[in-house]
Amino acid sequence: MRNLVDWAGSDSGSRLAVLALLCAMFIWGSTFVVTKAALQEAGPFTGTALRFLIGLGVLMPFAYRRGFRTKLAVEPTFLTPARRPYTSI
Numbered sequence: 690m691r692n693l694v695d696w697a698g699s700d701s702g703s704r705l706a707v708l709a710l711l712c713a714m715f716i717w718g719s720t721f722v723v724t725k726a727a728l729q730e731a732g733p734f735t736g737t738a739l740r741f742l743i744g745l746g747v748l749m750p751f752a753y754r755r756g757f758r759t760k761l762a763v764e765p766t767f768l769t770p771a772r773r774p775y776t777s778i
Contacts (some may be wrong), residue, residue: 727736 724736727739731739
């Protein structure tokens with residue numbers, strides 16, 4: 690681990706980037722093991738629904754911070770973008 694930090698450089702931005710990559714590698718690598726164990730206890734629909742709920746829970750605070758509100762998502766203008774003249778589909 691020490692060699693990896695030395696290789697990344699001495700500034701804190703590089704160390705933070707290496708730490709973020711290590712966390713991403715751990716999360717990415719552990720999903721197979723967790724999914725395999727979870728599918729032995731529950732069905733694939735339950736596992737998929739759980740993954741989407743976890744993803745929603747992780748991403749919703751970031752979306753809320755950027756101005757997303759749930760009531761905006763159910764407005765007709767949001768659901769039908771073809772009615773807006775400035776969109777091209």
